[in-house]
Amino acid sequence: MTINYSEKIPNNVDLANDRTLQRALEHWQPHFLQWWHEMGPTDFEKADVYLRTAISVDAQGWAHYGAVHMPDYRWGIFLADAVAERKIGFGDAMGQPVWQQVPGEYRSTLRRLIVTQGDTEPASVEQQRMLGHACPSLYDLRNLFQVNVEEGRHLWAMVYLLHAYFGRDGREEAEELLARHSGDPDKPRILSTFNEPMRDWLSFYCFTYFTDRDGKYQLKSFAESAFDPLSRTCRFMLTEEAHHMFVGETGIGRVIKRSLEVMKELGSDDPARIRAHGAIDLPTVQRYLTFWCSSSLDLFGSEISSNSAASFASGMKGRPDEEQYADHVLRSAVFPMALPGGKTEGVPMLNALNEVMRESYLKDCDIGVKRWNRLIERAGHDFRITLPSSRFRRSIGPWAGVPVDPQGRQISREEYERRLPEWIPSETDRAFIQSLMKRVAEPGKMAAWIAPPDRGINNLPVDYEYVKMH
Ligand SMILES: [Fe+2]
Numbered sequence: 001m002t003i004n005y006s007e008k009i010p011n012n013v014d015l016a017n018d019r020t021l022q023r024a025l026e027h028w029q030p031h032f033l034q035w036w037h038e039m040g041p042t043d044f045e046k047a048d049v050y051l052r053t054a055i056s057v058d059a060q061g062w063a064h065y066g067a068v069h070m071p072d073y074r075w076g077i078f079l080a081d082a083v084a085e086r087k088i089g090f091g092d093a094m095g096q097p098v099w100q101q102v103p104g105e106y107r108s109t110l111r112r113l114i115v116t117q118g119d120t121e122p123a124s125v126e127q128q129r130m131l132g133h134a135c136p137s138l139y140d141l142r143n144l145f146q147v148n149v150e151e152g153r154h155l156w157a158m159v160y161l162l163h164a165y166f167g168r169d170g171r172e173e174a175e176e177l178l179a180r181h182s183g184d185p186d187k188p189r190i191l192s193t194f195n196e197p198m199r200d201w202l203s204f205y206c207f208t209y210f211t212d213r214d215g216k217y218q219l220k221s222f223a224e225s226a227f228d229p230l231s232r233t234c235r236f237m238l239t240e241e242a243h244h245m246f247v248g249e250t251g252i253g254r255v256i257k258r259s260l261e262v263m264k265e266l267g268s269d270d271p272a273r274i275r276a277h278g279a280i281d282l283p284t285v286q287r288y289l290t291f292w293c294s295s296s297l298d299l300f301g302s303e304i305s306s307n308s309a310a311s312f313a314s315g316m317k318g319r320p321d322e323e324q325y326a327d328h329v330l331r332s333a334v335f336p337m338a339l340p341g342g343k344t345e346g347v348p349m350l351n352a353l354n355e356v357m358r359e360s361y362l363k364d365c366d367i368g369v370k371r372w373n374r375l376i377e378r379a380g381h382d383f384r385i386t387l388p389s390s391r392f393r394r395s396i397g398p399w400a401g402v403p404v405d406p407q408g409r410q411i412s413r414e415e416y417e418r419r420l421p422e423w424i425p426s427e428t429d430r431a432f433i434q435s436l437m438k439r440v441a442e443p444g445k446m447a448a449w450i451a452p453p454d455r456g457i458n459n460l461p462v463d464y465e466y467v468k469m470h
């Protein structure tokens, strides 16, 4: 199915033949644009940004690249093609046809799941809105804006579902998605990670690596959903999401590469000397990674959850890559859950699915860590990046508030408080990183704390003028 760009709202859902829905979305559209104007990237509305826009939902060659003013980006509604005769792949209704409408009994739960996912999309744009002023290069600035416009499109994806399938409640929720704001004391975003302020690019790379990857896992579990429109929406969102994690992985990799270059030049791994040279020492990189990884682990919810059991059993939300498992019903499976105090308890697998997801998420996070460690190893250093245990610094679930070190060992509260600054960024770290945040906007130039990327965007050279300021 090709995308119709001649319409006010680009789409591949035949919007022109559903006048009521079209009118409702055309009513929401100016509210979205006003939100973008007020809460999107500051001061770059007139810049020409080299962006990709979806032109079809095929895996191959779906994107068109060209210079765009961000407010003119063609945000629209794109669903992956329907799978003929698709059947429910898990839960108690496994094998039955998927749903093209929302079953009444699941309406409020599905709406909540869609609203929670939808809320994260504009939240991240809001968190990142000041970063453009401190970009380390035009290449990075362009990548930030690409991520931002696509998160805006992900909001459209969820708003389409709310409008098309949830009637008046859905339309009200769509308005609320523009009314909550990241970090707003009165009307904050739903999930706490999306209210963390983001003032520096190291945090941005960590966010796109860890927090966008949580998004990937949520989308993967929705891609399995029995509610077919949700599944198709999320399948296409996943193809966009891959770029966001690429930005995170290569961004952190380039910070490490630069750090290693400076270590070689100085013949020293002394953090103070590396910092004096304008680069970021590896222990500081590690503390930022630990902070954002642990903050993102909470997004999967409590280790033991009756909500996750109900969402799975009913068919609303599967496990990422459901086909990799043998048992898709899980009525008799048990999960050995490690709990504080050294106990391990057998928990019904259905109630442990948040933890199953968290574990597979951490495995996925480890892939980039291995690549970064190879860089460090090849440069001849013993330092190794590690991920924190999923028990570290949790605020949800049985490990919430339990003093645990990054390796997952329970320790005394006194030791925890004392050593926390070794594990996550201190005020001094943050002040140092902030001191590096100066805009570099000459084509091909990079800030002193980051190495250039291996290649440019869409086969263009690294020194291409990806953002033209006016
Ligand atoms: Fe997204």
Ligand SMILES: [Fe+2]
Pocket: 151, 212, 215, 241, 244
């Ligand atoms: Fe994303």
